[in-house]
Amino acid sequence: MGTSEACLFEAEKKGEQLFTGLIREIAHVKSLAGSTLSIRAKHKAKLGDSIAINGACLTVVKVLPDGFSVELSPESQKLLAMENYKNEVHIEPAMMMGDRFEGHVVQGHVDTLGIIKEIKNNGNSYDVFIEVPQKYMAYIVPKGSITIDGVSLTVNDVNAAAFRLTIIPHTMKETLFKNYKKGSKVNVETDMFARYVSHILSHQKNAPLSWDDVDSISARY
Secondary structure, X not given: OOHHHHHHHHHHHOOOOOEOOOOOEEEXXXXXXXXXXXXXXXXXXXXXXXXXXXXXXXXXXXXXXXXXXXXXXXXXXXXXXXXXXXXXXXXXXXXXXXXXXXXXXXXXXXXXXEEEEEEEEOOOOEEEEEEOOHHHHHHOXXXXXXXXXXXXXXXXXXXXXXXXXXXXXXXXXXXXXXXXXXXXXXXXXXXXXXXXXXXHHHOOOOOOOOHHHHHHHHHOX
């Protein structure tokens, strides 16, 4: 059993859910009434299923003829980039044992909101610069993984207050990235392994690992 499969096995034993950050469908929001978010989708959900919607792990509370409804508490609505829960949304059902593991290990726990500072069209790609609160920069590693509104991406560069992603035209066209502009807010989940390693480093007086080591560890998953 590989490391990724072991993570999934342990998560299922604990009742947790994991995702890969690979969007399975662009679904459509039917309504948001109070704490109930209703989605029209091709995916056939079952009651109690965990589904990441724009990167946030939510529970199916009702199955509809053309989709499903999930619970989106007022507290969650305060924490998430709700401007992106209109019209189209990214959805990814939780992984099951035996599923092919692609992308990277995603928990569906949004750490913070990011703000898009710039989108630069390079012709054959787009550079997207995203700013997050300073305390989360420690978990964002050059060439490491990050999840933006549920999309698994690779961090190119990190500076003091922001990081840069490079988006290929296909991803720009087929995801919510096509709707983003300067000032747009996005859900950000930092790399799980970077968070764990950062926590270990912060509790060691003479840390034996450098961020190059962290990058190497993260890249293995």
